[in-house]
Amino acid sequence: xxxxxxxxxxxxxxxxxxxxxxxxxxxxxxxxxxxxxxxxxxxxxxxxxxxxxxxxxxxxxxxxxxxxxxxxxxxxxxxxxxxxxxxxxxxxxxxxxxxxxxxxxxxxxxxxxxxxxxxxxxxxxxxxxxxxxxxxxxxxxxxxxxxxxxxxxxxxxxxxxxxxxxxxxxxxxxxxxxxxxxxxxxxxxxxxxxxxxxxxxxxxxxxxxxxxxxxxxxxxxxxxxxxxxxxxxxxxxxxxxxxxxxxxxxxxxxxxxxxxxxxxxxxxxxxxxxxxxxxxxxxxxxxxxxxxxxxxxxxxxxxxxxxxxxxxxxxxxxxxxxxxxxxxxxxxxxxxxxxxxxxxxxxxxxxxxxxxxxxxxxxxxxxxxxxxxxxxxxxxxxxxxxxxxxxxxxxxxxxx
Amino acid sequence: xxxxxxxxxxxxxxxxxxxxxxxxxxxxxxxxxxxxxxxxxxxxxxxxxxxxxxxxxxxxxxxxxxxxxxxxxxxxxxxxxxxxxxxxxxxxxxxxxxxxxxxxxxxxxxxxxxxxxxxxxxxxxxxxxxxxxxxxxxxxxxxxxxxxxxxxxxxxxxxxxxxxxxxxxxxxxxxxxxxxxxxxxxxxxxxxxxxxxxxxxxxxxxxxxxxxxxxxxxxxxxxxxxxxxxxxxxxxxxxxxxxxxxxxxxxxxxxxxxxxxxxxxxxxxxxxxxxxxxxxxxxxxxxxxxxxxxxxxxxxxxxxxxxxxxxxxxxxxxxxxxxxxxxxxxxxxxxxxxxxxxxxxxxxxxxxxxxxxxxxxxxxxxxxxxxxxxxxxxxxxxxxxxxxxxxxxxxxxxxxxxxxxxxxxxxxxxxxxxxxxxxxxxxxxxxxxxxxxxxxxxxxxxxxxxxxxxxxxxxxxxxxxxxxxxxxxxxxxxxxxxxxxxxx
Numbered sequence: 001x002x003x004x005x006x007x008x009x010x011x012x013x014x015x016x017x018x019x020x021x022x023x024x025x026x027x028x029x030x031x032x033x034x035x036x037x038x039x040x041x042x043x044x045x046x047x048x049x050x051x052x053x054x055x056x057x058x059x060x061x062x063x064x065x066x067x068x069x070x071x072x073x074x075x076x077x078x079x080x081x082x083x084x085x086x087x088x089x090x091x092x093x094x095x096x097x098x099x100x101x102x103x104x105x106x107x108x109x110x111x112x113x114x115x116x117x118x119x120x121x122x123x124x125x126x127x128x129x130x131x132x133x134x135x136x137x138x139x140x141x142x143x144x145x146x147x148x149x150x151x152x153x154x155x156x157x158x159x160x161x162x163x164x165x166x167x168x169x170x171x172x173x174x175x176x177x178x179x180x181x182x183x184x185x186x187x188x189x190x191x192x193x194x195x196x197x198x199x200x201x202x203x204x205x206x207x208x209x210x211x212x213x214x215x216x217x218x219x220x221x222x223x224x225x226x227x228x229x230x231x232x233x234x235x236x237x238x239x240x241x242x243x244x245x246x247x248x249x250x251x252x253x254x255x256x257x258x259x260x261x262x263x264x265x266x267x268x269x270x271x272x273x274x275x276x277x278x279x280x281x282x283x284x285x286x287x288x289x290x291x292x293x294x295x296x297x298x299x300x301x302x303x304x305x306x307x308x309x310x311x312x313x314x315x316x317x318x319x320x321x322x323x324x325x326x327x328x329x330x331x332x333x334x335x336x337x338x339x340x341x342x343x344x345x346x347x348x349x350x351x352x353x354x355x356x357x358x359x360x361x362x363x364x365x366x367x368x369x370x371x372x373x374x375x376x377x378x379x380x381x382x383x384x385x386x387x388x389x390x391x392x393x394x395x396x397x398x399x400x
Numbered sequence: 401x402x403x404x405x406x407x408x409x410x411x412x413x414x415x416x417x418x419x420x421x422x423x424x425x426x427x428x429x430x431x432x433x434x435x436x437x438x439x440x441x442x443x444x445x446x447x448x449x450x451x452x453x454x455x456x457x458x459x460x461x462x463x464x465x466x467x468x469x470x471x472x473x474x475x476x477x478x479x480x481x482x483x484x485x486x487x488x489x490x491x492x493x494x495x496x497x498x499x500x501x502x503x504x505x506x507x508x509x510x511x512x513x514x515x516x517x518x519x520x521x522x523x524x525x526x527x528x529x530x531x532x533x534x535x536x537x538x539x540x541x542x543x544x545x546x547x548x549x550x551x552x553x554x555x556x557x558x559x560x561x562x563x564x565x566x567x568x569x570x571x572x573x574x575x576x577x578x579x580x581x582x583x584x585x586x587x588x589x590x591x592x593x594x595x596x597x598x599x600x601x602x603x604x605x606x607x608x609x610x611x612x613x614x615x616x617x618x619x620x621x622x623x624x625x626x627x628x629x630x631x632x633x634x635x636x637x638x639x640x641x642x643x644x645x646x647x648x649x650x651x652x653x654x655x656x657x658x659x660x661x662x663x664x665x666x667x668x669x670x671x672x673x674x675x676x677x678x679x680x681x682x683x684x685x686x687x688x689x690x691x692x693x694x695x696x697x698x699x700x701x702x703x704x705x706x707x708x709x710x711x712x713x714x715x716x717x718x719x720x721x722x723x724x725x726x727x728x729x730x731x732x733x734x735x736x737x738x739x740x741x742x743x744x745x746x747x748x749x750x751x752x753x754x755x756x757x758x759x760x761x762x763x764x765x766x767x768x769x770x771x772x773x774x775x776x777x778x779x780x781x782x783x784x785x786x787x788x789x790x791x792x793x794x795x796x797x798x799x800x801x802x803x804x805x806x807x808x809x810x811x812x813x814x815x816x817x818x819x820x821x822x823x824x825x826x827x828x829x830x831x832x833x834x835x836x837x838x839x840x841x842x843x844x845x846x847x848x849x850x851x852x853x854x855x856x857x858x859x860x861x862x863x864x865x866x867x868x869x870x871x872x873x874x875x876x877x878x879x880x881x882x883x884x885x886x887x888x
Contacts, residue, residue: 121746125819128747133755137766137865138783138877140829140841146817147841150830154813157854205817206826255841256781256789258833262813386831386841 004278010231013042016355019219019343020188027117030220050107053097055090055114057346087382091350092391113222116345145205147384148297154262169317170298171198181341188215188343212298217343221351244278244394267390268307275392289373292353294381350380403566406557408459409717415439415724425542440660441550445823446863449475453534454862456553459714469527470500474510491767510664512688528559535663548632550660554668564704569616574692613695621645625682630666673717747821752866772799780837808835809858845879857883
């Protein structure tokens, strides 16, 4: 019986670049920006890193395949470097590689770095790209917002919610994240917005308007992980450990079998249940101090609250409107602005979520600091509601 | 007895308001202002002669198929110059591969000449030929053809059993009368003077084929109950009837007001329209003009009454004409037909190269919408895969073919997407579920913005999925469209 990852790996350094439309920077510059912060934070040097994982998602417009871009960019000393890709959850996959390597005893100190340079396409939104020889011949010609918008139609039908009521709850999700992002100097979008702005915005994919969609950004984030013993040896006392790390990948049931109703993420329900078990969490709604979820679209965040068992099924609309996930609420969510406002450089996002939790759990989050957090959760999703990958990571203070 | 055993038709849902056309073009072509009445059918951006042919054929076949030994496709607007277009229709109808196929083209007479040939070639020992005519002609902006033409298709099942309209005689002539032509590398027709076409063309060449046909059938012109003579603009029929001695009430409407002239398909479109209104024991004369003339004489049988009583009835021409949606935006017609260079945005630059190897391996899935049914647990699924999708089954290599093209479907989820590239934004798509099980995220077509809802009944249609303008290819797949229940 596997013993799980709980408390076997410590995070001893993190860095995150400024996210946004980084017209000034190549992917290489973004990697170095995040990495230098991370090294400083850890007190380690490049020669201490024994293995590295690089996350990038959209290779067509990016740094190229393989581990070479990271090894080149940081001049890593001929160590193992692996590129991972799992859609928008790629960043969490880089972390998983590094954490598992340390837990396995394959190395003592490992690096996970995610980077994406999206603003070299010449247009807004995610790049349009081929889906493969066969898929492109039969898949609907969907965009990211269009595929996630499907959730709203199904959620409304299932719970008997009027379109305007759901739209208002979705708007609250975005308004909350803009309020949070405004307090974050590294965030892409830093302006608070009003309900009117959200409701009047141009439609992107019904019912998602412009402000229901997250930023498309450039950025990089990274983490250095090691064993708790080494962390202690480095003089760290209140360090952060990984409590759970789960990934669930759709196998085609949602897309092809009539048992799924289209209103939720099957993967998120499975991954979060496994993660809570691995972390020893029995009542996530009261035990999770704060969450960084994959709010690529407002409707995604809303249904995700139920999928993570933080809201009862059908109860997310009420929780959202009650402010339960606001910065002052019972379970602050996207305290750093989330994908919505911190931004979404795909390969970096999973690690960016972790970065905020890392700061918060150490009391280093400045004006965004939440009082005395114990457990933080990241939820990093890739794909579309009907076929996706979902990563759930729980981190906490080592003594928790 | 040889003749027509079943019939069907297809007219695209979109109807371009001629008034919208002449209001835009009146500055350049004031002479066309008087022709701004009624509507012409127009293909949606994802329709062509092949997709319309598939629909017309489905309409004619209904649920039953019998043994179809041949499929012939007549058109002068076939999407492929060298790739058998009839073969695509066969794959889409899942009729292959034991079938004879043929494209008939190069003349407005392709529909009638092909029909004569197909009827004469019918195997004596039974078996049917599915004869389909379909047309989607291009025309220049601000010209008369744009107003006169329409898009549409008709399908006739030909055979010896259950004949509803028996072929009693036919006569064909070939005269190289060049009223218009379209050179091999040209997109558009070049047309000679209208009055000459009428006086020297129609008025002389049609009678020279019709008279011998009537004689062979042992008929006097006055015996004709339905006289079908396609002519763009629809002004020749009555004078022709008069010249021939055919009673004026027999002259069939050319459907100019509601559809326009569907070219090589139009004689068959009008014939299907006539059959939908005919009674047993009537005489139908079909004339097809174009570098000569074909004349066919049919007599309807008692089986026609039975066919008319069948349920479900094909929508036919009448049913499809009743389902029209008026398009008053002429710019859309221009954009759909590539007559203006629309700024499609960078998202339209996606390379749509088709892997022909992959298309071949999966042709039944992609062209025929054939999925799988697990023989272990009975679950229907699309696509057909090696491992059953039912989470309680998961059996390997148990799926037999199951075709979804005619399955009832409903919308589970949907969105109208303004971001993704579509020639007709917003792009509608969503998860559709089939009644017997199975689902996939499908593109929608022919939907009206604001009308889509969860639970809406849908029907699958064969359409163009993507155009590959770099290589001159187009790929087809099936899309969901609102089911016609209760509308016709």
